[in-house]
Amino acid sequence: MGRMRIGYGEDSHRLEAGRPLWLGGVRIESPHGPVAHSDGDALLHAVADALLSALALGDIGQLFPDTDPRWRGVDSTVILAEALRRVRAEGYRPRQVNAVVTLDRPKLTPHRERIQERLAHLLALSAGDVGLSFKTSEGLAPAHVQVRAVVLLEPLPQGPGGVWTA
Numbered sequence: 140m141g142r143m144r145i146g147y148g149e150d151s152h153r154l155e156a157g158r159p160l161w162l163g164g165v166r167i168e169s170p171h172g173p174v175a176h177s178d179g180d181a182l183l184h185a186v187a188d189a190l191l192s193a194l195a196l197g198d199i200g201q202l203f204p205d206t207d208p209r210w211r212g213v214d215s216t217v218i219l220a221e222a223l224r225r226v227r228a229e230g231y232r233p234r235q236v237n238a239v240v241t242l243d244r245p246k247l248t249p250h251r252e253r254i255q256e257r258l259a260h261l262l263a264l265s266a267g268d269v270g271l272s273f274k275t276s277e278g279l280a281p282a283h284v285q286v287r288a289v290v291l292l293e294p295l296p297q298g299p300g301g302v303w304t305a
């Protein structure tokens with residue numbers, strides 16, 4: 140039975156007026172959104188990198204290069220799903236996720252439950268195992284969204300003959 144693993148991931152994007160803002164797989168009404176090759180979902184990127192980092196599996200930039208036209212505008216739930224697939228292939232699954240989103244505008248508290256439930260669903264967790272904090276940059280970076288995420292992984296349960304289950 141392997142030990143628990145911890146992973147840390149970060150992501151930043153510059154914000155520009157008129158672009159859609161996605162966070163945690165949820166579209167947020169906003170005057171600005173990330174400049175990115177994908178849909179720019181910084182929360183899903185940070186969590187995906189935290190998942191990969193927990194098992195030293197590289198990072199999303201290696202798996203989804205921003206020079207590859209296949210990933211232009213890609214829905215970042217695809218990126219998260221691939222990180223999760225690689226974690227499970229190593230015999231692990233997420234047990235808990237915490238993330239801090241730093242964003243001056245819009246206010247995210249009204250969307251907390253939606254984001255928490257969506258991210259929990261994407262990771263097969265209960266919402267109570269997805270901790271989200273929202274901070275501003277105190278005006279230091281009004282055109283910047285930054286996310287820092289920590290994940291705790293646990294070994295997949297093993298059935299008869301040591302075969303991973305669940």
Ligand SMILES: Nc1ccn([C@@H]2O[C@H](COP(=O)(O)O)[C@@H](O)[C@H]2O)c(=O)n1
Pocket residue numbers: 241242243244245246247248249273274275276277
């Ligand atoms: N985009 C955001 C940022 C912050 N909040 C909430 O505001 C509180 C105060 O944030 P500070 O960075 O000024 O400490 C914070 O605790 C969040 O609850 C938000 O809803 N949306």
Ligand SMILES: C[C@@]1(CO)OP(=O)(O)OP(=O)(O)OC[C@H]1O
Pocket residue numbers: 150151174175176177178179184199200201202203204205206210218
């Ligand atoms: C997500 C990818 C996809 O090409 O590009 P971006 O959308 O620019 O986002 P980033 O956080 O820079 O991660 C790198 C790439 O994997």
